[in-house]
Amino acid sequence: MNQVYVKQNVEESHQNMKKASPVLEVKDLNIYYGEHHAVKHITMPIEEKSITALIGPSGCGKSTFLRTINRMNDLIHGARSEGEILYGGINLLTPKVDVVQLRKEIGMVFQRPNPFPKSIYENLVLSLKFSGIRDKKKLKDIAEDCLRKAALWDEVKDRLDKSALSLSGGQQQRLCIARALALKPKVLLLDEPSSALDPISSSKIEELLLKLKEEYTIIIVTHNMQQAARIADKTAFFYQGELIEYGNTDQMFTHPAEKRTEDYISGRFG
Amino acid sequence: MTSKITNRIALTVIVLCALVMTATLAALLGYILYHGLSAISLSFLTKDSSSFQAGGGIKNQLWNSFYILFATMLFTVPLGLCGGIYLSEYAKPNKLTQFIRSCVEVLASLPSIVVGMFGLLIFVNYFGWQYSILSGALALTVFNLPVIVRVTEDALQSVPRELREGGLALGVTQWHTIKTIVVPAAFPGILTGIILSAGRVFGESAALLFTAGLSTPNLDFSNWNPMSMTSPLNPFRSAETLSVHIWQVNTAGITPDIQTIANGSSAVLVLCVLGFNLFARMVGKFIDRKLTGKA
Ligand SMILES: Nc1ncnc2c1ncn2[C@@H]1O[C@H](COP(=O)(O)OP(=O)(O)O)[C@@H](O)[C@H]1O
Numbered sequence: 001m002n003q004v005y006v007k008q009n010v011e012e013s014h015q016n017m018k019k020a021s022p023v024l025e026v027k028d029l030n031i032y033y034g035e036h037h038a039v040k041h042i043t044m045p046i047e048e049k050s051i052t053a054l055i056g057p058s059g060c061g062k063s064t065f066l067r068t069i070n071r072m073n074d075l076i077h078g079a080r081s082e083g084e085i086l087y088g089g090i091n092l093l094t095p096k097v098d099v100v101q102l103r104k105e106i107g108m109v110f111q112r113p114n115p116f117p118k119s120i121y122e123n124l125v126l127s128l129k130f131s132g133i134r135d136k137k138k139l140k141d142i143a144e145d146c147l148r149k150a151a152l153w154d155e156v157k158d159r160l161d162k163s164a165l166s167l168s169g170g171q172q173q174r175l176c177i178a179r180a181l182a183l184k185p186k187v188l189l190l191d192e193p194s195s196a197l198d199p200i201s202s203s204k205i206e207e208l209l210l211k212l213k214e215e216y217t218i219i220i221v222t223h224n225m226q227q228a229a230r231i232a233d234k235t236a237f238f239y240q241g242e243l244i245e246y247g248n249t250d251q252m253f254t255h256p257a258e259k260r261t262e263d264y265i266s267g268r269f270g
Numbered sequence: 271m272t273s274k275i276t277n278r279i280a281l282t283v284i285v286l287c288a289l290v291m292t293a294t295l296a297a298l299l300g301y302i303l304y305h306g307l308s309a310i311s312l313s314f315l316t317k318d319s320s321s322f323q324a325g326g327g328i329k330n331q332l333w334n335s336f337y338i339l340f341a342t343m344l345f346t347v348p349l350g351l352c353g354g355i356y357l358s359e360y361a362k363p364n365k366l367t368q369f370i371r372s373c374v375e376v377l378a379s380l381p382s383i384v385v386g387m388f389g390l391l392i393f394v395n396y397f398g399w400q401y402s403i404l405s406g407a408l409a410l411t412v413f414n415l416p417v418i419v420r421v422t423e424d425a426l427q428s429v430p431r432e433l434r435e436g437g438l439a440l441g442v443t444q445w446h447t448i449k450t451i452v453v454p455a456a457f458p459g460i461l462t463g464i465i466l467s468a469g470r471v472f473g474e475s476a477a478l479l480f481t482a483g484l485s486t487p488n489l490d491f492s493n494w495n496p497m498s499m500t501s502p503l504n505p506f507r508s509a510e511t512l513s514v515h516i517w518q519v520n521t522a523g524i525t526p527d528i529q530t531i532a533n534g535s536s537a538v539l540v541l542c543v544l545g546f547n548l549f550a551r552m553v554g555k556f557i558d559r560k561l562t563g564k565a
Pocket residue numbers: 033036038056057058059060061062063064065076
């Protein structure tokens with residue numbers, strides 16, 4: 001089912017599944033930019049089919065952490081990571097992991113909508129075509145399915161061959177989410193997906209994520225506390241590269257265990 | 271002096287400079303076209319040039335110019351694209367890359383007469399291709415390649431990083447991302463650069479004097495066998511281009527109507543280059559509008 005796994009680990013991964021346990025297990029993760037220690041000793045399990053929000057003041061390492069999960073941080077010259085991110089029993093940080101395959105299973109949506117300067121349809125099927133799907137009918141079906149899931153179908157169904165750049169910012173972002181769903185990923189990483197959008201588009205994205213979590217595991221970075229409170233099952237508070245507190249969202253917003261969490265949530269800094 | 275006055279003076283100077291520039295250009299174009307247009311006629315464009323009598327045309331020169339342009343582009347575009355893609359997308363920021371980039375810059379700023387001498391030594395003499403279309407096109411390749419590399423690299427660099435990340439994050443390999451996302455996004459810039467460089471190649475003369483030669487054999491435009499000596503397609507025959515012809519007529523012409531021929535040829539040359547530029551703009555605008563969906 002999952003080519004990131006090496007064969008002998010399939011059994012192990014099945015056991016992991018049975019426990020209905022975390023899809024991702026981060027263990028003592030450290031990330032560096034050259035000498036700069038950006039993310040420090042993070043250990044956290046991430047539950048399947050739930051929304052996990054990462055909050056914290058800017059520069060605390062949320063994006064760095066997120067981009068390490070799908071190895072996008074490999075692209076940054078001088079960035080390196082230590083520790084483990086277990087995905088079905090495999091440490092994603094080892095060199096033998098096929099990052100191309102990994103990124104098909106762990107999709108990502110960025111802060112600024114980044115549709116390709118192509119038609120809406122081409123945006124959706126680009127990765128499918130690369131994966132070798134040629135059948136026109138099948139491509140069309142998947143494209144429609146993704147657009148429906150991203151609640152964009154009704155708005156664009158008559159203009160699939162129009163440039164994606166002709167969409168509004170909010171629509172572009174939903175297109176990027178739809179695009180990320182095309183390969184049926186297990187996990188969806190979103191880095192402040194609505195921070196560049198107006199409130200209406202932003203709430204559309206929130207609704208969408210609540211629906212998507214029935215099928216996908218979602219990790220979202222957000223600087224908007226209300227957003228985290230509204231949609232996340234679990235919330236993790238990062239501060240200066242450390243994970244200060246991690247727990248159920250309700251719990252954390254009503255009775256934070258740590259003073260720093262309370263200060264941040266109540267807006268005393270950040 | 272108040273800042274308001276300073277502002278006024280600066281503005282005046284700038285506007286004056288712009289005016290001088292535009293006026294010079296307008297005067298030049300006006301002069302060339304005023305004297306040249308009257309010389310252009312169908313027979314001028316479709317007749318062989320004559321060595322002694324008046325009334326020669328520029329058919330062969332025009333053909334040679336386009337042929338050499340085509341051959342040059344055939345060599346430079348694929349090579350230049352690859353070089354530009356390598357420098358922009360793959361090359362690590364280190365000493366070697368820096369060195370390659372400097373080489374490209376030096377090559378781009380070589381005087382074309384030097385490129386011509388180089389072509390004479392290497393292509394004409396060493397490889398023994400004589401004065402020929404091939405030698406000329408290769409010399410112009412040396413002259414044009416760095417330009418295409420630069421144009422490609424610049425156009426690729428102006429593609430936002432987010433697009434590359436978007437592709438890679440979808441589980442698409444780097445090469446496929448470059449091929450299907452980055453290069454298409456940079457395409458309008460690359461294409462405009464290529465067409466503009468075509469104008470430069472089309473008008474080049476110094477690099478061709480010692481490589482493509484100053485004469486053209488008798489051409490038979492019904493003979494399309496590229497191996498035959500009288501075929502216009504033969505890449506191993508010498509070929510005088512339009513700009514070389516202008517130089518040639520002006521320095522060594524002995525026909526009674528040198529002036530008319532030089533003026534007419536200049537006008538044709540300028541019109542062609544102007545055409546390339548306008549074409550570049552139109553194509554660039556068209557693709558841009560198509561990509562951004564405003565069409
Ligand atoms: N490309 C980079 N090179 C060097 N340092 C970086 C880079 N990206 C981020 N950092 C540093 O890593 C730390 C965490 O950054 P980031 O993950 O972007 O924070 P956040 O997303 O929480 O705002 C910051 O101190 C930042 O300066």
